[in-house]
Amino acid sequence: MTAQFPVTQTPAPRTQVPQAPAHASIPGPVAQAPGLHGPLTTQPRATAPGPQVRPAPPDAADPARCPWHLRLSWLLVLAGGLLAYVTTFVIMVLTGNPILLPTVLLVGAATIPVTVLMLAQSTRSGPVVPGRIVLVTVAASGLFSICAAGLEERIAGAVLGGASILLVGVIEESAKLVVPLIVLTLAHRATRGGGLVIGIAAATGFAVLETMGYGFGALLSKGGGLGALDATLVLRGVLVPAGHVAWTGAVCAALWFLVETPHRGRGALALMVALLGAVVLHTAWDATGSPVLRIVVAAVSVGTLLTLVILTHRSHARRTVTTA
Numbered sequence: 001m002t003a004q005f006p007v008t009q010t011p012a013p014r015t016q017v018p019q020a021p022a023h024a025s026i027p028g029p030v031a032q033a034p035g036l037h038g039p040l041t042t043q044p045r046a047t048a049p050g051p052q053v054r055p056a057p058p059d060a061a062d063p064a065r066c067p068w069h070l071r072l073s074w075l076l077v078l079a080g081g082l083l084a085y086v087t088t089f090v091i092m093v094l095t096g097n098p099i100l101l102p103t104v105l106l107v108g109a110a111t112i113p114v115t116v117l118m119l120a121q122s123t124r125s126g127p128v129v130p131g132r133i134v135l136v137t138v139a140a141s142g143l144f145s146i147c148a149a150g151l152e153e154r155i156a157g158a159v160l161g162g163a164s165i166l167l168v169g170v171i172e173e174s175a176k177l178v179v180p181l182i183v184l185t186l187a188h189r190a191t192r193g194g195g196l197v198i199g200i201a202a203a204t205g206f207a208v209l210e211t212m213g214y215g216f217g218a219l220l221s222k223g224g225g226l227g228a229l230d231a232t233l234v235l236r237g238v239l240v241p242a243g244h245v246a247w248t249g250a251v252c253a254a255l256w257f258l259v260e261t262p263h264r265g266r267g268a269l270a271l272m273v274a275l276l277g278a279v280v281l282h283t284a285w286d287a288t289g290s291p292v293l294r295i296v297v298a299a300v301s302v303g304t305l306l307t308l309v310i311l312t313h314r315s316h317a318r319r320t321v322t323t324a
Helices: 073-095 098-121 131-175 178-187 195-220 226-242 244-260 264-287 291-323
Strands: 030-032 041-043
Touching: 073 098, 073 226, 098 131, 098 195, 098 226, 098 244, 098 291, 131 178, 131 195, 131 244, 131 264, 178 195, 178 244, 195 226, 195 244, 195 291, 226 244, 226 291, 244 264, 244 291, 264 291
Parallel strands: none
Antiparallel strands: 030 041
C-alpha cells in the first residue's frame, strides 16, 4: 500500500504593473471617464513654460486698405469739378455778374489736372506721397514756374524772335523741375517711390495758372467773349493729360528712379530718355498745328502717363506689404 502525502500548492507570484506617477502629464487632451461626477470632460493639454507663439490674424499679411472714398477720390473730384464749373458758368451768364469770373477760371482750369493728380496719388493701400508735400509742391511750383518761364520766354523772344518757339519746351520743362528737385533734396525719404506724383503736382500748379491766363486772354481778345473763354478752358482741360502733366510726371519718375535704384547706369539712361522725350514732345506740340502730329503726341503722352501710374501703384503696394 502506497502512502499518500498531501500536496501543497504554492500560489504564483503576482506581477505588479508599474503605475505612472501622479504628477506626470501626458501630452494631448486627456479624457476623464464618466462617473458619478458628471459627463465625459476633456482636460487641456499641459504646456511647457516659455514664450508662446500666438497665431497671426487672418488679415495680418494684407496691407490696410484706404476707405473707398479715398481710393476713388479722383472720380469725386472729376464729378464735383464738372458740376461746379457748369453751375458757376451758367449763373455767371444768367446774372451777368463778373465777380464769378475768377471762380469759373479756377474751377475750369483745375478740375482735370487735379483729377489726374488724385488718380496717381490714390491707391488701395493709401496715398503714395504725404498730402502736405503734394499741396506745397502744387502751390510753390505753380507760382515759381509760371513766373520763371514767362520771364525766360520773353527774353528768348526778344533775342531770337520767332525762332524762340523752339526753346519753349526747354524753358518750361526746366522751370517745372526746380521745385521737385528741392523736394527730392529735402524730403526724399517721405516721397520714396513718389516721383511721378511729385512731377504731376508740379505740372498741375503750372498748368492751372497757365490755363487761367489763356482763358482770360481769350475773354479779352478781339472777337472773344464767354464762348471763347468756355472753349479755351474745356479744350485745354481735356488736353492736360497729354501735356504738362504727362511730361513732367515722366521726368520726375525717372529722377526718383535714378536716386533709388542701385543700377546707376540704367537710372541715368532713363532720366536722359525722359528729359529728351519731354522736350521733343513739348516742342512738337508747340511748333506745329498739324492735327495728325498732335494726336500722335497726345497718344504717346497719355500712354506713358497711364503706364507710369500703374507701375507706381504696384510699387507702392509692394512697399506697403514689406513694411507691414
